[in-house]
Amino acid sequence: MSYQIHIDGFVAIYIFMVTAFAGWVIIGRVPAILHTPLMSGSNFVHGIVVVGGLFTLLNASAPLEQVIGFFAVLLGAGNVAGGFAVTQRMLAMFKSSGQGAPHAAHGAKHAKSAKHAASAAVKPINPKKK
Amino acid sequence: MLISISQLVIGSVDLIAAFLLMFGLWRMASPVTAPSGILVAGVGMLAAVGASFLYVFTVGAAAKAHLPLNIGLAVAALLIGAGVAWWSGRKVAITAMPQAVALFNGMGGGAAGAIAAVELFGNAGHGATQLIVTLLGALIGSISLSGSVIAWAKLDSLLKKPVNFPGLQWLNGLVLLSGVLVGVYMVYAAAGGATPVVAMPHLIEIFFGIALLYGILMTLPIGGADMPVVISVYNAFTGLAVGLEGFVLQNPALMIAGMLVGAAGLLLTQLMAQAMNRSIVKILFSSFGPGAKRKQGAIKGSLKPVQASDAGIFMRYAKSVIIVPGYGLAVSQGQGKLYDFVKLLRAAGVSVKFAIHPVAGRMPGQMDVLLAEAGVPYDLIVQLADVNEEFKDADVALVIGANDVVNPEARTDKTSPIYGMPILNADQAKKCYVVKRGDGKGYAGIVNPLFYADNTFMVYGDAAAVCTSMTEAVRGLGAPAAAA
Numbered sequence: 209m210s211y212q213i214h215i216d217g218f219v220a221i222y223i224f225m226v227t228a229f230a231g232w233v234i235i236g237r238v239p240a241i242l243h244t245p246l247m248s249g250s251n252f253v254h255g256i257v258v259v260g261g262l263f264t265l266l267n268a269s270a271p272l273e274q275v276i277g278f279f280a281v282l283l284g285a286g287n288v289a290g291g292f293a294v295t296q297r298m299l300a301m302f303k304s305s306g307q308g309a310p311h312a313a314h315g316a317k318h319a320k321s322a323k324h325a326a327s328a329a330v331k332p333i334n335p336k337k338k
Numbered sequence: 339m340l341i342s343i344s345q346l347v348i349g350s351v352d353l354i355a356a357f358l359l360m361f362g363l364w365r366m367a368s369p370v371t372a373p374s375g376i377l378v379a380g381v382g383m384l385a386a387v388g389a390s391f392l393y394v395f396t397v398g399a400a401a402k403a404h405l406p407l408n409i410g411l412a413v414a415a416l417l418i419g420a421g422v423a424w425w426s427g428r429k430v431a432i433t434a435m436p437q438a439v440a441l442f443n444g445m446g447g448g449a450a451g452a453i454a455a456v457e458l459f460g461n462a463g464h465g466a467t468q469l470i471v472t473l474l475g476a477l478i479g480s481i482s483l484s485g486s487v488i489a490w491a492k493l494d495s496l497l498k499k500p501v502n503f504p505g506l507q508w509l510n511g512l513v514l515l516s517g518v519l520v521g522v523y524m525v526y527a528a529a530g531g532a533t534p535v536v537a538m539p540h541l542i543e544i545f546f547g548i549a550l551l552y553g554i555l556m557t558l559p560i561g562g563a564d565m566p567v568v569i570s571v572y573n574a575f576t577g578l579a580v581g582l583e584g585f586v587l588q589n590p591a592l593m594i595a596g597m598l599v600g601a602a603g604l605l606l607t608q609l610m611a612q613a614m615n616r617s618i619v620k621i622l623f624s625s626f627g628p629g630a631k632r633k634q635g636a637i638k639g640s641l642k643p644v645q646a647s648d649a650g651i652f653m654r655y656a657k658s659v660i661i662v663p664g665y666g667l668a669v670s671q672g673q674g675k676l677y678d679f680v681k682l683l684r685a686a687g688v689s690v691k692f693a694i695h696p697v698a699g700r701m702p703g704q705m706d707v708l709l710a711e712a713g714v715p716y717d718l719i720v721q722l723a724d725v726n727e728e729f730k731d732a733d734v735a736l737v738i739g740a741n742d743v744v745n746p747e748a749r750t751d752k753t754s755p756i757y758g759m760p761i762l763n764a765d766q767a768k769k770c771y772v773v774k775r776g777d778g779k780g781y782a783g784i785v786n787p788l789f790y791a792d793n794t795f796m797v798y799g800d801a802a803a804v805c806t807s808m809t810e811a812v813r814g815l816g817a818p819a820a821a822a
Contacts, residue, residue, distance in 0.1 A: 211345035215453050217467065220585050220593070227581075227594045231601030234360065237367040240609075240696060240721045243703030246366055247606060248377055248439050251573055253359050254599040255442075257382060257414075257449045257580040259352070260587050262390040264456045267402040273456050278411045280452035285419030287446035288383055293427025294438055295376045300706050302369040305543050305715040 245298045250293025260285030344395040351389035352591035358382025359595050363602075369716045386591060387416070419445075425551045432711050433668050436701040437493040440569050450479035450579035451546070457586055466529055468586055473521045475582030477549045484553030489568050492557075493700065502559040507623060517548035556622070564621045566701040567610045569731045571622065574603025606702060613696030613722075615748075615759035637638070639790035646797050649736075649771045650679065650808030654815060656733035656769075658689040660725065662762050663709065665699055666739025666775070672802030673712035676738065679809045686812075689747050692718055692739030693725040693762050695743035716799040726763050735767035737788075739801045741774075745786045754784065770794040773804045 215223065238246045261284040265277030362379025365371040391412075394405060401408070423442065430438045454476035491497045524541050526532060536544070560568055577599030584592025611618045653659050661680070667673060680690050692714060698705035706719055729735060737744050745765040747754040764770050765788050772789055774796060788794055797804055 211342055211349050212344075213349060213590060215585065215588055215590060215593075223590060223593055224581065224597050227597040228601040231359065231598035232605055234363050234598070235602040235605050237364075239368070240703060241694070241706040241716060242366055242369060242372055242718055243440075243606065243609075243696075244699075244701055244707045245376075246363075246574060246602070246703070247570065247701060248435070248442070249363065249366060249379070250577070250599045250602045251439055251446065252376070252383070253363065253379065253595050254446050254573075254577045254580045256359065256386060256592055256595040257446055257453070257576075257583070258578070259386050259390045260453050260541055260589060260592050260734050261415075261449050262387070262412055263393050263589070264453050265415070266391075266393045266405070266408050267397050267401045268408055268456065268460075269398075269404055270460070272532055273460055274404065274408065276452050276456050276459070277408075278415050280449045280456065281412055281415035282419040283445040283452065284449035285416045286423035287442050287449060288387070288423075290385070290423030290427040290438065290442035290445070291620035292376065292380050293424050294430065294435065294442070295375070297428065298381070298432070298435070298710075299369075299373040301707065301710040302372070302716045303710070303713070304369070304717050307518070314626055327760060337440065337710060 242299075242302075245295050248291055251294040252295055253287060255284060255288030255291050257274065258288050260284070342367060344392040347517065348389050348392050351385050354590065355382035355386035355389075356591040356594045358385075360598065363598070367790045372700045384809045432704070432708050434494070435704060435707065436565065436569060437490050438629055439701065440490040440493060440502065440572070443569065443573050444483045444490065445488060447479045447482030447572065447576040447579055450576065450583050451476055451483055451549075453587070454479060454579075455542070455546065457583075459539060466525055469528055470521075471582050472586045473524065473545070475579045475586065476546065477517060478575050478582070479523065479579035480546055480549035481553035481556065482572045482579060484550040485557040485568070485575075486553075486572045488554055489565060489572065492560075492562065493565055497558075500561045505558055506555070510552065512553060513548060513552045517545065517552060518666045520545045533751050560621065562700075564614075564616075565698075566697065567614070567621050569701055570603055570607040570610055571618070572603075574600050574607060577601075577603055580779060589613050610697065610702050611692035613702075613760060615756070620784050637785060637787050637790050639787075639792060641789055641797055642795050644771070645813035646773075646793040646804045646807040647814075648801060649795065649797050650811040652685055652735065652769070653683060653688065653734050653771075653808070653816060654812045656688055658728075659683060659691075659734045659736060660729060660732045660764075660767065661690065661692050662696070662735060662737045662740050662744055662764050663692060663698065663705055664738065664740025664743065665705070666741075667801045668708050669739065670801040670803075672738070672800075673708050673714075675802050675805035675809065677709070677712045677714050679805050679812070680718075682809060682812045690718065691720050691725060691728070693729075693764075694719060694721055695740070695762055696722060696760075696801070698740065698743060722762060729763040730766040732767045733769065735764035735770045735772065736773070737764050738773040738804075741786055742784075744788055745784070746788055747784065747786070756784070764788065765791055765794075768793065771797055773797045773799070773801055775800060 258281060261280035265281050268274040268277045359379050361374040365375025366800055404500050454472050457472050577596045581593050581596025581600060584596055605620055683690050692709060694705050707718055742756055744762050745756060746765045748756045748759045748761045770793055772794060
């Protein structure tokens with residue numbers, strides 16, 4: 209029995225089409241306040257190229273292939289690690305007024321307006337044209 | 339048997355990883371769930387990388403002899419690449435985030451290009467479709483690599499001015515066309531249509547050279563204000579290149595993750611371009627140019643300077659204040675001091691909000707992260723569309739380090755270079771304080787009539803220093819009560 213994956217012509221195009229659509233929908237939900245982490249986060253996601261790099265390097269059978277394969281893994285690993293590090297760091301910075309951040313020193317009377325503002329802040333962006 | 343098991347495990351783990359990556363991005367829909375989202379995606383990525391070492395059991399006969407060295411190289415590359423990037427990613431300042439993202443993105447493009455290069459040099463006996471897809475991925479990945487490096491150099495101020503000369507666009511077109519022609523010739527020759535005049539390996543080298551050159555030439559003329567759009571475009575490019583190489587390697591996880599990012603980058607690019615009221619094509623293929631050399635209509639009114647302390651005390655007794663932060667605030671590192679002032683106002687019962695323009699900062703959403711870094715809770719941060727109606731009811735609009743994004747000319751003056759750009763309606767607030775270092779102009783190089791309006795007062799000085807004096811002035815008011 210073989211579990212080798214075969215993806216040919218039309219199947220590939222179907223995969224690309226459905227994924228592009230899914231990507232559009234998933235990203236469209238992200239509020240503008242998170243656009244920088246979103247960009248570095250999606251940057252991290254395409255770092256999966258490192259898996260392709262590993263496949264190529266492990267299958268290399270000539271010095272030239274080994275050298276280029278080495279750089280593929282090196283760059284891919286940089287993409288993954290760097291993308292994850294900055295995204296995780298930035299997302300950890302976002303705190304709500306309710307959370308016990310050292311800065312969140314204020315009375316209960318703001319809580320209501322804060323809640324209201326929060327629901328406005330996380331409203332999904334509208335990807336449609338004007 | 340071993341081969342089958344390895345393939346089964348790799349296939350399953352990649353499937354789970356692809357799901358986790360998508361689910362991680364799905365959780366980015368709110369600041370509450372986003373931190374766990376990136377962790378989920380990270381777990382998926384780690385599993386996929388770990389599983390790919392099982393490829394060891396599936397390699398062909400030719401590569402078997404090289405396996406020990408290849409495994410060593412793989413581990414070394416992973417450790418070095420990930421180690422350096424992790425260390426710099428932990429250290430980089432939030433103000434330098436656009437450069438960092440550009441650089442990490444270029445790495446991804448380079449990796450995709452390198453995979454394509456191995457496939458091409460190895461000449462793995464692919465059909466024409468495979469070859470075309472490989473070349474396309476190589477082209478896009480290489481453009482993304484060299485373009486991102488130039489973008490990084492520009493954002494890092496290593497390259498100060500956009501490079502442009504007459505005919506550059508024609509040259510670019512010619513370079514791209516020659517790249518495509520070389521690619522077409524390679525496909526034609528590989529299909530047996532002709533014996534190549536130049537040996538195949540040299541053709542591959544020429545092809546990559548042209549692609550890299552095009553990335554450089556394409557990015558050089560683009561101005562600093564348009565850089566966010568460029569990063570976003572290259573993010574999409576890298577995603578596409580990864581997706582295409584995923585097809586070549588017959589790895590659906592790469593195809594899905596790559597295409598997902600391709601779509602994401604496209605959407606973000608479009609949103610950015612809309613926020614700047616410029617078409618993507620215009621940004622990429624024409625520079626901001628000196629076209630703004632028009633005579634600006636005479637501006638009525640005068641600049642009315644006030645002391646920072648007076649402005650601070652006025653806001654202390656206002657009911658509602660909307661703050662419009664711009665990149666000037668980040669330049670003076672004043673976010674923390676501004677939030678200190680805001681905490682005082684809120685303690686005194688003033689309603690305070692931060693109104694963020696989509697292009698505040700140098701990449702989409704950068705100002706939001708800068709404020710979050712300073713400790714501002716995200717529920718005080720509101721976006722243009724949600725806050726713009728509230729300006730007319732606000733007592734004070736405090737514009738700090740921003741300029742073009744509050745220029746009312748964008749609404750009224752059809753001849754203005756920023757006409758049609760959505761702006762924050764700071765001019766509609768009852769009173770408007772503008773914190774500025776001098777009478778300088780914004781990115782667009784135009785005078786802002788808001789500064790001359792009757793209800794606008796100028797607070798001159800460095801943003802951080804002004805915030806400090808405002809805080810001190812308000813604290814000074816409270817001092818007697820505290821002493822009693």
